[in-house]
Amino acid sequence: MAVALGIHPRHASRSTRTINEWLERLERLLRSERVVADGEIGVDHSEPPQNWHLQMDLLRLTIPLVKGNHVLVLHCRGMKDDCGTEAFMLLLNLLKRLPVTQKIHLHCFTGNAYVLSRWLERFPDTWFGFTNKVATFDNLQQEALTSVPESRLLLESYAPYFPLRGNKWSAPNQIYEAAARVAECRQVPVHPSCRRRRIMPNAYAGWESRYLLGLIGTSKLLTKR
């Protein structure tokens, strides 16, 4: 099992003392052999605007802790009912000191084709994660999804969020649905291995499984340099 560790932007409004304690612990834990990815970190503009500068401050404190051989797992959410172009471009700017070779997992991607091309231009080793949220994509988001190079596409269960209709929570055994929706949008057949996952027992349910399943088939991404 691979571990990713970070401080989520939704926690940026915690007290200075708490944030400092977390940063200290994060710096220590990121040295562990088991940790291969830093995140989620990023920006979330679905939070009240008065918290946005706190998210930027947190990110500026966290970026220097990122290990060069780790994958950076980024959370980026725009304002409610928006594809978040301003949030993606702000985040891209906040990461300007990172090397062009940085491996990035831009998780639960909701951006348009413009955002996609700007990210790949600046960070060619960006992988784009898609969840059941694809079901709500508008035409511009679908255009982005169809233009993601296959080698840069990840499927995420994102448990427990975005459950299927009739379910309180999502779980890794629902990843088939994300695969089916992505395949439908890209007009390609669903890979048989995804079909098998549909009947996989829910043995991995839980928070820690998010990256286990989300990153299945992406050994290249997690290969240590």
Ligand SMILES: [Zn+2]
């Ligand atoms: Zn997230």
